[in-house]
Amino acid sequence: MKRIIITVSEYYLHELNVVADELREEGVTITQLHEYGVIVGLAAEETIERIRHHKEVAALTEEKEVKIAPPDAQIQSLNDHDPSPTR
Amino acid sequence: MIPPKIGNSPFENKGNIRPMGMYPGHGYPGEEQPRYTGRHFLIHKETKGGKSGIKRVLETKWGFTVAETLDFKTQGVNEQNIEGADALIYNELGVTLLGTEEDPIPLLKSLDDEYFIAPEKVVYLLEEQPPTTWGIRTTGADRSRYTGSGVRLAVLDTGFDAAHPDFQEKEVTACSFVPEETGQDQHGHGTHCIGVAGGATDEKGQRYGVAPGASLFAGKVLSDGGRGAQSWVLNGITWAAKNGCQVISMSLGSPVQPGEVYDIAYERAARFALSKGALLVAAAGNDSDRSLQRFCPVSSPADCPSILAVGAVDEELNVANFSNRAVNPSGLVDFVAPGVGIHSAWVMPTRYRTLSGTSMATPHVAGIIALLWEKYPAATPAEIEKILRETAKRLPIATEDGGVGLCIAP
Numbered sequence: 001m002k003r004i005i006i007t008v009s010e011y012y013l014h015e016l017n018v019v020a021d022e023l024r025e026e027g028v029t030i031t032q033l034h035e036y037g038v039i040v041g042l043a044a045e046e047t048i049e050r051i052r053h054h055k056e057v058a059a060l061t062e063e064k065e066v067k068i069a070p071p072d073a074q075i076q077s078l079n080d081h082d083p084s085p086t087r
Numbered sequence: 088m089i090p091p092k093i094g095n096s097p098f099e100n101k102g103n104i105r106p107m108g109m110y111p112g113h114g115y116p117g118e119e120q121p122r123y124t125g126r127h128f129l130i131h132k133e134t135k136g137g138k139s140g141i142k143r144v145l146e147t148k149w150g151f152t153v154a155e156t157l158d159f160k161t162q163g164v165n166e167q168n169i170e171g172a173d174a175l176i177y178n179e180l181g182v183t184l185l186g187t188e189e190d191p192i193p194l195l196k197s198l199d200d201e202y203f204i205a206p207e208k209v210v211y212l213l214e215e216q217p218p219t220t221w222g223i224r225t226t227g228a229d230r231s232r233y234t235g236s237g238v239r240l241a242v243l244d245t246g247f248d249a250a251h252p253d254f255q256e257k258e259v260t261a262c263s264f265v266p267e268e269t270g271q272d273q274h275g276h277g278t279h280c281i282g283v284a285g286g287a288t289d290e291k292g293q294r295y296g297v298a299p300g301a302s303l304f305a306g307k308v309l310s311d312g313g314r315g316a317q318s319w320v321l322n323g324i325t326w327a328a329k330n331g332c333q334v335i336s337m338s339l340g341s342p343v344q345p346g347e348v349y350d351i352a353y354e355r356a357a358r359f360a361l362s363k364g365a366l367l368v369a370a371a372g373n374d375s376d377r378s379l380q381r382f383c384p385v386s387s388p389a390d391c392p393s394i395l396a397v398g399a400v401d402e403e404l405n406v407a408n409f410s411n412r413a414v415n416p417s418g419l420v421d422f423v424a425p426g427v428g429i430h431s432a433w434v435m436p437t438r439y440r441t442l443s444g445t446s447m448a449t450p451h452v453a454g455i456i457a458l459l460w461e462k463y464p465a466a467t468p469a470e471i472e473k474i475l476r477e478t479a480k481r482l483p484i485a486t487e488d489g490g491v492g493l494c495i496a497p
Contacts, residue, residue, distance in 0.1 A: 003316070003318070005317060005318065005321075005352045006352075007351040007352045007355050031318070032318055032321070032322065034321065034325055034356065034359075035359070036325075036355050036356060036358070036359035037355055038321060038352045038355050038356060040318040040321065058351060059351035059352065061350065061351075061352070063316055063317045063318055064316075064317045064341040064350070064387065065314060065315070065316060065317070065341065066308075066309065066314070066315045066316070066317060066320060066339045066340055066341050067309075067313060067314050067315075067339075067341070068244075068245070068274075068276050068309060068313040068314075068338070068339055068446065
């Protein structure tokens with residue numbers, strides 16, 4: 001099961017609860033439903049592939065992690081990975 | 088030697104007030120801080136020139152008693168020791184102090200062309216300015232008459248140290264979105280950021296907060312270990328927006344790759360917050376290393392169109408080495424703010440720390456936005472953003488690094 005963030009298309013915001021019910025029927029466990037059309041939940045890989053291209057789904061991403069540097073770091077970096085340099 | 092007239096009564100030396108001319112005597116009558124003592128310096132045009140000549144002229148032609156600094160060797164010159172003298176020659180400097188009330192012009196005319204006259208100035212202690220961090224000074228927050236009073240400012244971070252002495256008089260509403268952790272900050276980052284945005288002065292009286300009058304909302308969206316889930320941030324944004332916060336400050340993010348588009352969920356949450364009357368600011372990110380020619384894209388959520396991305400500058404107003412760049416066309420840098428060597432609060436018992444990062448720059452802008460909301464309470468978020476852009480100080484920094492420029496307090 002992966003933690004996912006679904007952004008519902010603006011065209012379907014007026015029936016957000018109906019969309020949420022349909023997603024639950026597809027196998028999504030909804031943990032958070034925001035009135036502005038963002039749904040946080042858990043779903044299996046197969047479910048994700050199935051719902052990703054539904055017309056009500058404007059975007060579906062795996063939940064990102066946000067970070068800051070450890071407390072003793074002098075530069076309070078947002079993350080401590082080594083990003084690839086730009087071209 | 089006549090004493091210098093440096094007194095503070097308005098009509099100094101009433102009987103001998105000189106007419107205003109090339110060499111004003113005591114400043115303007117009524118002036119409480121006279122500019123000149125009434126005495127004059129006779130200055131040789133070359134430093135070491137003419138010293139024996141001047142002594143001879145002063146003594147023989149003008150009947151002056153002349154003292155010289157040579158007479159003092161290692162002992163310091165104090166006028167008390169030369170009370171009977173009419174002039175003092177500074178042998179090493181080619182300068183002579185004329186300690187009489189004689190009009191120096193005739194004297195000057197009797198010398199050859201090699202001298203000029205200058206009035207002796209009164210010197211004063213410089214007026215002491217209350218100390219502030221360089222960030223407060225450079226953004227002009229110390230000169231603003233606004234404090235963010237009546238404005239709700241949210242900082243979404245590691246929470247807030249409710250035991251910090253500098254915040255005991257302040258209104259801080261805390262809420263945790265981190266499972267199994269309270270709003271109490273055990274990391275420090277959140278306290279530092281909320282200090283910059285809405286702190287006041289430290290134990291030495293140094294001001295470090297931009298909007299000390301703002302009503303503070305500390306949303307804990309990052310754990311005490313400094314990590315968080317995106318959904319916690321979404322929860323924090325929603326909470327702040329629904330609680331009437333007009334500024335939401337986020338010194339956090341996730342790295343973004345070149346070519347990556349902004350996160351739609353964050354953008355949707357940001358638009359919701361805007362619709363509720365809030366402006367959002369987020370850190371552009373510190374992944375770059377300009378000394379190695381490494382330029383990383385603006386982090387998420389700062390790269391969202393509806394969120395203002397803040398880069399960092401140092402005290403010389405150069406872009407900080409680590410400050411990210413607008414590598415992706417949708418992830419622009421909007422502004423820069425002080426972000427190097429920023430002194431602010433930290434969790435007790437450490438109490439204060441000086442840190443660098445776009446994390447420190449972001450709450451400077453958040454505080455300035457709070458000041459703007461106090462100044463223009465009836466404005467829309469779009470109008471406040473417009474004013475922020477129009478009043479930003481343009482810097483000789485590329486837009487991709489510095490946006491419009493340095494945010495300035497109203």
